[in-house]
Amino acid sequence: MLIIYVFFKLLKLSSCGFQEPSNKRVKPVGKSNSLTGVLPQMKTPALKRLSQSISRSISFRTDARPLPPALPRSRQKPSSFPRRRNSQCWSDTVESHDLTAKEIKRQEVIYELTQGERQLIEDLSLVKKVYYDPMLKLDIMSESELGQIFGTLESLIPLHTDLLSRLERLRGSEKTVGEVGPTLLNWFPCLEAYVTYCCNQVGAKALLDQKKNEKRVEHFLRLCQESSFSRKLDLWNFLDLPRSRLVKYPLLLKEIQKCTPPEHPDEDYLPDALELIQNIVAEVNKKTGEAECQFYRRGLHYLEDSQRLPEIQQSRFIYCHGELKNNKGQRLHVFLFELALVLTKPGEEKDGGHVFNVYRQPLPNALINLEEIPDGEAAGGGTFRGAFTGGNDKVKNCFRVSSRGRSKFNPYILQANDSFCKQQWITCLRQAIVQSRDRTAQTSQSQLSLHPESGLCHIAEQIACGESA
Structure with a gap:
């Protein structure tokens, strides 16, 4: 009976029609194709052509999709969530206007900023009404579990509603916006609330x-x-x-700044607003990376005390992690922490989190030797070739990781799923190795300045390790 109730509940919600979210990830400005999808018929041909040209150059929204066929009229109360978004640009809202091409482009971007806020508010409201509330009322999940998954999402709705109200008040009787810089500069600090929401996402996704x-x-x-x-x-x-949405703000602001003339009042505010939002995004990314690192570090299960490297606990973020195969064909989940490389075998989930059993000895990044294995090269004995190639002599998408100056550790030969994945790992490993060695060198210099004798011994040890590698 519960399933039937849920099914008819969803049918009712569907028949009312709901706002659809964007399913596209953020893309660089130059790679987008359309500002607002398919542009409707313009009332002024010259303005239409200009608007279409602008749309192709500054778009941040989804590609155009054909509109669904018209639905028969219903006496039901219309939903606050339209089934399709109105793919309208600023030029559709004015009969005609005596503006330069640059000013029209500026108005289009500001209008896109405003519409994006409206759409986000509708999407977040939909999430609460269609997912959170029914799952709570039907006891599909507990209130605690829903709180962990949805985090502070509901608190973001009034935050963006505030910005939308401010932007709409800026639009004059001629439907143009003059200064937008002071409004954004004043509102952007509210986005610090995203630190809490984004840091929660790692655990939310796992649960x-x-x-x-x-x-x-x-x-x-x-x-x-x-x-x-x-x-x-x-x-x-x-x-x-x-x-x-958060990472779109710098892109939109750069476009507004690009088409703002030097004599415009916004010129005094836009640079400061751009710097502010970039700093906020960087801070959110930093805190989210730290939260991700802590989450996976808590999930590590050490089989031996010798595996508990201090570099793992000192790491503040993860360069990358994912599935790789070893030379026996076993699937491993590999973590490249800021200061250490850790190979694991996924275990059973425990207390709402993943468990990763540490496999073999982790390696400090500063001591890693990295070697690419060209495709087709026999990279080991029969076991290696058989595990990776099914008996064929060709080996693909592999690389070797070994330890400098520690001959007792056998090298790790790992295989990625494809060439793209391999290249990602190679790039991240090289970056991690360089930065870890720079950090080690800086630490050595600090020790040398404070304790000359111990510092010289440490440098001699590093040189000896390099020569034996």
Whole structure:
């Protein structure tokens, strides 16, 4: 009976129509194709052509999709969430205007900023009404679990509603915006609330993935995903929308600044506003990286005390992590922490988190020797070739990691899923090695200045390690 109730509940919500979220990740400005999708018929041909040209150059929104066929009229109360977003640009809202091409472009970007706020508010409201509230009322998840997954999402709605109200008040009777810099400079500090929300996302994603293994949760989320209001997107797409919106602000602000003339009053505010939002995004990224590092570090299960390297505990972020195969064909989950490389085998989930059993001895990044293995090269004995190639002589997407000056450690030969994944690992490893060695060198210099005798011994040890490698 519960499933039938949920199904009809979703049908009712779907029939009312809901706002659809954007499912595209943030892309650099030059790689976008359209500001607002397909541009409707313009009332002024010259303005239309100019607007289309501008749209191709400054777009941050999803590619155009054909509109669905018109639905028969219903007597039901219309939903506050339209089924499709109105792909309208600023030029559609004015009959005609005596503006330069640069000023029209500026108005288009400001309008895109305003519309983006409106759409985000609708998306976040949808998440609460369609996902959070029903799962709580139907006892599909506990209030504590929902709190962990959704975090502070609800508190972001009034925050963005405030910005939307401010932007709409700036629009004059002629539907143009004069100064936008002071408003953004005053509002951007509110985005520091994103630190809490984004830091929670690592644990939220892990718990959500775990709960999807429960039949009732999986069934409810599947019904939602198959309904029209979700546009086939899963819950996580919605929960990740605030982070995606956050990283768009610097891009939009750069476009506004680019098409603002030198004599414009905004010239005194936009540089400061851009610097402020870039610093906020950097701080959110830093704190989120630290939270991710702590989350996975807590999940490490050491089989021996010798595996507990101080470099692991001292690491503040993770360069990358993911699945690789070893020379026996075993699937490993490898973590490249700021200061150490750790190979693990995923274990059973425990207390709402993943467990990773540490495999073999972790390596400090400063002592890593990295070697690419060209595709097709026989990189080891028969066991290696058989594990990776099924008996063929060709080996692909592999690299070797060994330890400088520690011959007792056998090298790690690892295989990525494809060439792109291999290159990502190679790039991250090289970056981690260089930065860790620079850090070690700086530490050695500090020790030398404070304790000359011990510092010289440490340098001699490092030289000896390098010669024996």
